[in-house]
Amino acid sequence: MYFEEKEFLSKKECKEIINIYKDNLDKTYIHGSKTTGTKPLKIKNIHYSIFNKILNVIENKYVKKFFNKCVLSNYEIVLWPKGSYMNSHYDEGDECGFFIYLNDDYKGGETELVGIKKIKPEAGKLILFKNGNMLHKVNKVKIKERYMLGGWYV
Structure with a gap:
């Protein structure tokens, strides 16, 4: 089961989140187990009102309606540099996940x-x-870099 919603965030909101990432580069790390160097920024303890808004909508519109009782376990902004990718995998241990x-x-x-x-x-x-x-x-990022906001519920 999956859901897809276009224009969930505006381009302005997307740029705001990318700027939050860039403002917190010192808190990122290189993740390399199944990837070739993605750079996540864990944001569970970084407080910006935009994240509360996003999580409230996701939880009320999707998570509470379609999944068992779930609690947010992690969410992060991830930079996927040119050349990065992730092989086929299952997210074991999580009930559901989202990304934007x-x-x-x-x-x-x-x-x-x-x-x-x-x-x-x-x-x-x-x-x-x-x-x-x-x-x-x-799939491998071929030109430029990819930014996403992702989260996982248990």
Whole structure:
């Protein structure tokens, strides 16, 4: 099961979140287990009103209606530099996950729900899906860099 909502965020909101990432570069780290160097910024303890707004809408519109009682376990802004990707995998241990594309001025970096759909990146688009049984991957970013906001519920 997955949901896709275009224009969940405005381009202005997407730029605001990218700027929050850039303002907190000193708190990012390199993640390299299944990827080639994505740079997440964990934002659970960074307080900006835009995140409360986003999480409230996601939880009320999707999570509470379609999933068991869930609690947000983590959310982060992730920079996917040119050349980065993630192999096919399941997000084990999480009930559901979401991500929002924050930009679309790059080539590659499509999300694939394996055997179901290749999702075209569009700034502001929300994707939410059930974890554990949804095989997915991110194709290699070929030109420029990809930003996304992602979160996981247990």
